[in-house]
Amino acid sequence: MAALQRSAAAKAAEGETFAPFWLVSGEAAPDEVQAMAHKVFGHVPDGNDIHAEAALPFAARSMLTTRPDIGLMSCFSPATPWIWPARQSGQEPRYILVRPSDGRCVIEQAGRRISLRARDAAVVDLAQETRFTLVELGRIDLIALDPARLPALAQLTPDELMQAIPRGNRGLQVLAHYGALLLRGLFPLNSAPLRDLAIGHVHDLIGVMLADRSAPPVTATPRRGGRLAAIKADIETRLERRELSIDLIAGLYGVTPRAIQKAFGAEGRTFSDYVLERRLERAWLKLMSAEDDAISISGVAFEVGFGDLSYFNRSFRKRFGRSPSQVRAG
Incomplete structure (x- = not known):
């Protein structure tokens, strides 16, 4: 009995430990594939038949995220073009923030089209099918947003949302650094309240980013x-x-x-x-x-x-x- 109690305590502690977590296409465990498919599609298509390469966003070869999950992902060697399916009828509103780390990302949705340079960003409403064309791009960062934490999202029209946020945007710059620290596991978020605070900070920074449409010119980096x-x-x-x-x-x-x-x-x-x-x-x-x-x-x-x-x-x-x-x- 004591051994069982120790085992249960160890599992509980492991569940609290916050750390970077890699998912590799073709090597992910079935439960991880199911969880990722639900995050990407809002449901698990075709039951247990979904494969890792289809479940990872942008059909990436590998992805860096965290366990426990806080909605941040870096997708490596993504496929192009890639179609993000529209949310199904009856599903809750779903939004994502995307940010290419290099190359260029072209986003097309319902006749609208924007082009992101390296380190630009955009918030996308997944109500409609969205096509991503990735040019010379090795990594694209992604944040799954919680609309309840960002009520301003529901007040923006599709045209207002479908805009490139330049890399010089101050809120975006802080968000990029903060997200990188989180994905590297450099904050010991080993409790649910701490993780909730971090998720809140991420959404607050996105709110600041969206409110600041007057970003200064980007200073060229050597x-x-x-x-x-x-x-x-x-x-x-x-x-x-x-x-x-x-x-x-x-x-x-x-x-x-x-x-x-x-x-x-x-x-x-x-x-x-x-x-x-x-x-x-x-x-x-x-x-x-x-x-x-x-x-x-x-x-x-x-x-x-x-x-x-x-x-x-x-x-x-x-x-x-x-x-x-x-x-x-x-």
Whole structure:
């Protein structure tokens, strides 16, 4: 009985732990596929016959989200064109915010058409079928909106909603940074009230974004600096994957590994230096966090992408001058 109680308590604690979560097309568990299909379509089409590649938004090859779910998603290697089906009769109103991280996204709905540049955004009412054409786009970010938290949505006409929100919009800029931190699991939202607050903040920022239609002109970012910032963001979402490599990142951007190395060289370091630094810093945060006390030091090492515990210990001591166990002990 005691063992059963401990097991139940462990499952309850696991359900409260907030963390990034990857879904990969063709590898997702049936319950995850069902849940995602319901989020995308508002229902589960054809019962158990739905496949992961059809359930992931934009038929993406992989998707970064969170568990528990708070409505934020980053979809990688999306298909084009992609049709988002209209909501069915009797379903609640459904809205999404979309933001391409690169390339261009053309959205067409009921004779209306808008084009989003990299890091622009749009809020889309899914009452009608919507066609997305993605041009040279490797990642598109998505937020499933709760109309009850944004009453202003119902007051906007389709023409008012179907507008590109420029990347210079102040609300959008804060939203992008806040959403990235949430998807990286950098806030310990390990309770329902905390997650509810975060969801509320996301919707409040979208409200500010929609209210500010006078965004300042976008300041051009130097091409090399802008690309390096994007590369770092993509590294951040993959730190826990041991297969992360310069070849993988170069493939995402359609450039050579040498070009990636040259970008980091401008900062006086290598790609490997940067990845190691970020993994060690994430490990430090986990070791200092009370929420991660139950995770062993080896577990922390593996969670942040290390495959060799002795290498982790040596690198950690060299970087911080203290061993992982000393940091955990305070």
